[in-house]
Amino acid sequence: MSTGKKRPTAASLTIRNLDPKVKERLRKKAAQRGHSMEAEAREVLAAALAPSAAENPLSGAALIERLANLRKELDAAGVELVIPDRHES
Template structure:
């Protein structure tokens, strides 16, 4: 197995990693391995704006909107050069 050294890690990041590791019952080293493993295994899906918006607001609850009644489509104007 390979090993890496991470220099200049912010104290706040280290503290949060330590807390996250403790809450998951792991060492900081194992927590870092888990995070790195998950980050490189993620497959990039094409971004879907509608799905991203729905995921952001879904926890807040739904909204029922009253949709207006649609009217029939009008005939398009004719531009044939003849004046009425």
């Protein structure tokens, strides 16, 4: 039974002239992790091309920067934030 939803099309990639040493390192890493070389290559590419903190407004670094800027704006406006002491219970 069809739900009417289309699955995204998967792309294929052929890498020519890959250094044999790089291929061997990929093979070993894949084997250590129990992955195929293809699955390992997908993970390596996805991690290498993941959005950076500057590109991702919800990243930890971006949120810290936004809070620091907010703090500067509040200080400039004369607003003092009181941060209460934390007590473990």
